[in-house]
Amino acid sequence: MADPQGFMSTPREEWPRRPPGERVRDWHEVYVPGALLPLVGRQAGRCMDCGIPFCHDACPLGNLIPEWNVLVARGDWRAASERLHATNNFPEFTGRLCPAPCETGCVLAINQPAVTIKNVECAIADKAWEEGFLPPRPPDRLTGQRVAVIGSGPAGLAAAQQLTRAGHTVVVYERADRLGGLMRYGIPAFKMEKHQLDRRIGQMRDEGTVFRTSTEIGRDVDAAGLRACNDAVLIATGAAAWRELDVPGRELAGVHQAMEYLPLANRVCEGDLDVSPLSAAGKHVVIVGGGDTGADCLGTVVREGPASVTQLDIYGRPGAYRDQGAEPWPTYPKVYRLSVAHEEAEHLRSAPEADADARLFAASALRLTGDARGHVREIRLVGVDAARRPVPGTERTLPADLVLLALGFSGPDRGDGLIDRLGPALDPRGTIARDEDFETNVPGVFAAGDAARGQSLIVWAIAEGRAVAAAVDRRLTGGDSRLPAPIGPSDRPMTA
Structure with a gap:
């Protein structure tokens, strides 16, 4: 523990937001610029370094939260970044967009306000970029294996980065004109400014991941040809099939x-x-x-x-x-x-x-x-x-x-014909069915993220991307994978 009495002596204090009347006049992030770092060291010191840190189980990524809390409290930002990125490819995304189930699992939250885990995570990620702790990590050698990733949301990007770093040649196909999936066009800029996304994609490009935007499988690229020229295909298109409002007047304009x-x-x-x-x-x-x-x-x-x-x-x-x-x-x-x-x-x-x-x-x-x-x-x-x-x-x-x-989403979009062309079976919920290795009924075709899990949180999408990358790597190498697999396809959040 950085401060054995921190959880008793230091009250919870969150990253302050700009006044509502000011921030609604622009699209910038709602937080006061520069106001987080002065707080975060003290807040990290509230962590009790529990013998059984339930925040690990509450987070599907298994983030090493007590470890990087102690490192932040001591001011060792480089080591904190290394421990954070050991389990999470994109902490600047989760630090802004995740509802922080880790905080509700914080042991301190039994009878006090939880540690501000989400704010500490965001501070580490931002400090890592600022200090240059995140250079590209291209592989030492290429395996000669090719992987196609369909979809550039958090699951697809996480899988692509893991597989690229493992030495496979990865091409990400995105039907929109810009990368990022819902993070690009669904999440408003006041929650996450898009330079956060562009910066991480730039890192991935420098590592060797190839991106093709405005490319729809079946329209611009033949689905059968895609499967034939790749050793594995990953469907990570998200749950884009929105739910409808079945009431009279739904057909009206507006x-x-x-x-x-x-x-x-x-x-x-x-x-x-x-x-x-x-x-x-x-x-x-x-x-x-x-x-x-x-x-x-x-x-x-x-x-x-x-x-x-x-x-x-x-x-x-x-x-x-x-x-x-x-x-x-x-x-x-x-x-x-x-x-x-x-x-x-x-x-x-x-x-x-x-x-x-x-x-x-x-x-x-x-x-x-x-x-x-x-x-x-x-x-x-x-x-x-x-x-x-x-x-x-x-x-x-x-x-x-x-x-x-805004009634939620039921599964992958069927309107573009991708599911019909690649042929994966769907489960009764309308999501893509897969086995315990994230593989569909079509050999060599995998599925991850909301397209298979159903509508979920960004942290679960990243965890799925990391886990499916390990499964694909095992398939391609014919043996064990050194890539981490934080969850299985049937894992779900903790419930009573």
Whole structure:
């Protein structure tokens, strides 16, 4: 332990955010620049270096959290970076985007605020780039084996980097015009500025990974030919099949999926567009869905200047503390959390018809109604009980010029024909079926990330990418792999 009394003497202190009224006027990250490093050494010193660190089990990557906490508290940033990168290819991503199940598994969290693990992780990653601790690591020799990775999200990138460093020739195919998957066009810039992504991809290029953007398998590259000219193929396309809202009026103009709306806002930030064609400026906006994607929509909407914005969450408002009976420590609890977007909406009073943070809890859409031109103008909703049954007498109507559907994703997109062309079987959930070696029913074709696991967290996607890389490496070398495999395909988060 860096400080045996740190967990008693030092209170939890998080990376401060810029004032909501300031940050909604731009797309930069919400945190105060330069304000993390002065805090993080003291915060790392709160780590108790537990005999059984449950934060390891709560994190699918098995991050060596107590080790790099001690190193940060002592100011040894190079060693901390080495221990962090030993288990995580992209800590600057997880340090910004992961909801930190490691913190809910922190032993200190049994009766005190947890160690700020996520902030420490982010500080190490940023310091490593700043100090030049992350040079490219090209392989000493090439194996002569070729691997095609389809998809450049966190699972595909993690697998590609591991396999490239193992000496295989890796080509990553991305159908979008830029790399990164949902990290590029789904995650708003105020949560992670895209230079973080570009910098890591540059490192991978220098290591030897080849990237081909605007390339769709089946349209630009023959699927059978791809399989024939590679020793292995990895499908890591994510869970892009969005769930629909089955209510009258869904066909009205002005009703869009979140992943139709968010990419356009990101393209504005990239300089591709001056204004998004789906801009919320001056409109009454309703977001249907209470998860992270809905919150991303909310933060984007408030930056575009709406007349109002309301988010519907079908679940009731969670309590402030974990239910020890239903969700005991160290499981990840469903508690009331105020994201940066909800904090902004609360400050701006963006939803006069909803709770202070713009959310209407225990609310379900009934129907959408439009004007004579077929454009949505209102949404009719009803309160629901814990079993999602309508509560009599709770119907109400909200104005809605733009309705965004953020209802989650069910599996890989079937619309581009990739699944049909490569031929992997699907399981009953609609995700790609695979064996304990991440291999599909098609020999030499593997699957990882949300395309096979289903919608999940970025930290699980990176863990899947590292694990499938080890499986592919074993297949190609015909023996054991030196690559780490943090999880198996059937592993799931801790539950009670």
